[in-house]
Amino acid sequence: MSNAMRRATELALDEKTVAAIRAVLKTTADEVVRAIITEVPSYANALSGRMGGTIRRAVRTALGHYLDLAGGTGGGADASDAAYELGRGEVRDGRSMDALLSAYRVGARVAWRGLAAGAVPAGLAAAEVAKFAELTFAYIDELSAASAAGHADELAARGLAHERHLEQLARDLLAGASGEVLLTSAGRANWQPPSTMTVVLLPAFQARPAYRLLDPSTLVLDDLPDSTGVLLVPDGDRPHLLRQLIGRNAVVGPSRPWMRASASYERAVRARSLSPEIRDTEEHLAALVLSADPDAYADLRARVLAPLLELPATSARRLEETLRAWLLHHGRREEVAAALFVHPQTVRYRMGQLRDLFPDLGSPQRVLELTLAVGLPSTEG
Known part of the structure; x- marks a missing residue:
C-alpha cells in the first residue's frame, strides 16, 4: 500500500x-x-x-x-x-x-x-x-x-536511442555511404560534422577507455569482427592524438574529410594487416604504397629480379640485401658496408656480381624499377 x-x-x-x-x-x-x-x-x-x-x-x-x-x-x-x-x-x-x-x-x-x-x-x-x-x-x-x-x-x-544513432552514423562512415546518407545519419544523431576525421583501430576492450580520453564528438564502435574497436576522431591534432594513445595497441589512419572517413579506416586496416608494429600510418607510407596491390608487386619483383632467380636462394637473398642497401645509400660503399655489417671489399665484390646480372644497372628506369622491387624486404626463403 x-x-x-x-x-x-x-x-x-x-x-x-x-x-x-x-x-x-x-x-x-x-x-x-x-x-x-x-x-x-x-x-x-x-x-x-x-x-x-x-x-x-x-x-x-x-x-x-x-x-x-x-x-x-x-x-x-x-x-x-x-x-x-x-x-x-x-x-x-x-x-x-x-x-x-x-x-x-x-x-x-x-x-x-x-x-x-x-x-x-x-x-x-x-x-x-x-x-x-x-x-x-x-x-x-x-x-x-x-x-x-x-x-x-x-x-x-x-540516451539509448541517441547512442544507436551515433553507432549507425559510425557504421555508415566506415562503409563509405553517400553524402546524402551521411548527412541524414548525422542529423538523426544530432551530431555536428567536423572538417576532418581520423580513424583509430585498437582492440575492442580498449575502445571505450580510450574514447573517454578524446573529444566528446568522437564516434566509437567496439563490436566489429575479430574483436576490433574503432574510434573516429573529429578534427584531431595528430601528435596530441598519438600521445593520448600511448600504451594502447592502436593504429592511427590518416586525417581525411569527414565524409571520406572510410579512406582513413581502410588504410588503418591495411597497415594492421601489413605489420603489427605499425602505429602511425603516416610513418609507413612507402610500405603501404608498395603493398597496396600485392599481386602487382609480386609481378614486378618476379620480372625485375628475374636474374636473381637463377641463383641459389641464399646467394639471391644476400645480393638482394646488398642491392637494397646500395640503392638506399646511393652507391656509397662505406655506408653500404656499415649497413650490412660487412667489409667494403665484400660490397665491391657483390656489386660486381650485380652488375653482371643487371648490365643496365646505371639507367634511371632500371634504378626506379629495382628500387620499387626491393623496397620491401623479401619474405622468401
Whole structure:
C-alpha cells in the first residue's frame, strides 16, 4: 500500500466536506498554476497558450484524483500514471527534473492552502486537519516520485536511442555511404560534422577507455569482427592524438574529410594487416604504397629480379640485401658496408656480381624499377 493510500484510510471525510473541497478545486488549480508561473522561472513561458491550458487541466485532474483518494474512492493509480507521463514530457520539452520538483513543491503549498480553506469551514474536525495535511503532502510526494521515474526512463530511452544513432552514423562512415546518407545519419544523431576525421583501430576492450580520453564528438564502435574497436576522431591534432594513445595497441589512419572517413579506416586496416608494429600510418607510407596491390608487386619483383632467380636462394637473398642497401645509400660503399655489417671489399665484390646480372644497372628506369622491387624486404626463403 502506498503512503498516500495509507494516509487516506486514516482520514474520514464526510460528503459535506468532500463537496466543499470539490467546490474550490478549479479556483485552487488556477492559484497553483499562477504560483508556479511566478516562482518557477522555467515555466513562465510553458504555461501560456495551448500548453498552459493542458497543464491547467492536468493540475485540476490531479487535484480531482486527490479528492477521490481523500474521499475513499481511489484515483491514486490514475494520478501516478499521469504524473509519470508528465515526467517523460518534461524531457521532450527540454526541462530538468529540478524544475518539475520545484513546481510540485510550490503546488503542494498552494494546494494545501486552497483545499484547507474549503475543508475547515465545512466542519473538518481539528483532529482530522493534521491527517488531511499529511495526506496532501504524501500524495504530492508520490506524484513527484512517479514524475521522476518517468523523467529518468525517458532520458534513458533517449540516451539509448541517441547512442544507436551515433553507432549507425559510425557504421555508415566506415562503409563509405553517400553524402546524402551521411548527412541524414548525422542529423538523426544530432551530431555536428567536423572538417576532418581520423580513424583509430585498437582492440575492442580498449575502445571505450580510450574514447573517454578524446573529444566528446568522437564516434566509437567496439563490436566489429575479430574483436576490433574503432574510434573516429573529429578534427584531431595528430601528435596530441598519438600521445593520448600511448600504451594502447592502436593504429592511427590518416586525417581525411569527414565524409571520406572510410579512406582513413581502410588504410588503418591495411597497415594492421601489413605489420603489427605499425602505429602511425603516416610513418609507413612507402610500405603501404608498395603493398597496396600485392599481386602487382609480386609481378614486378618476379620480372625485375628475374636474374636473381637463377641463383641459389641464399646467394639471391644476400645480393638482394646488398642491392637494397646500395640503392638506399646511393652507391656509397662505406655506408653500404656499415649497413650490412660487412667489409667494403665484400660490397665491391657483390656489386660486381650485380652488375653482371643487371648490365643496365646505371639507367634511371632500371634504378626506379629495382628500387620499387626491393623496397620491401623479401619474405622468401
